[in-house]
Amino acid sequence: MYKFHPNQPARGAHVVNASYMVKPGVLGKGIGRQMGEHSLLAAKQAGFLAMQFNIIVSTNRPAVHLWQSLGFNIIGTVPQAFNHSIHGLVNTYIMHRFL
Ligand SMILES: CC(C)(COP(=O)(O)OP(=O)(O)OC[C@H]1O[C@@H](n2cnc3c(N)ncnc32)[C@H](O)[C@@H]1OP(=O)(O)O)[C@@H](O)C(=O)NCCC(=O)NCCS
16 A cells, blocks of 8 residues: 655645555565555646655665665655664654655
8 A cells, every 4th residue: 555645734735745565475576666656656646746755764675775766865864763673773764856
């Protein structure tokens, strides 16, 4: 599944925020990439000007790789913002791209 909605109300509502989740049994089959591409097109068609992810955990290599390959930039790093079950406190990224 994926969903998107304005990242902020009112004067921030031209930036879209989205989230994605693929069922564990079918990871790595290209579904995430297809949803990413679909959501970029759908958000553009809905009139949004940019897409922003507010919290991508830095150790989430598939997600960081996928979004960078779809044109997103890491525009900010939030230090130790996620308490990972294995790695402990890790950084998170804010990722962004214009549509
Ligand atoms: C991120 C997520 C949506 C990707 O879904 P997916 O269907 O597995 O994605 P894809 O099969 O399209 O693979 C995406 C890319 O990740 C890469 N990848 C997979 N495992 C990787 C790893 N350990 N390190 C680096 N890249 C990896 C794949 O090779 C692929 O890149 P490529 O097309 O250049 O080969 C999925 O992992 C997920 O649901 N994670 C949990 C929720 C989450 O983190 N959501 C994202 C934040 S909103």
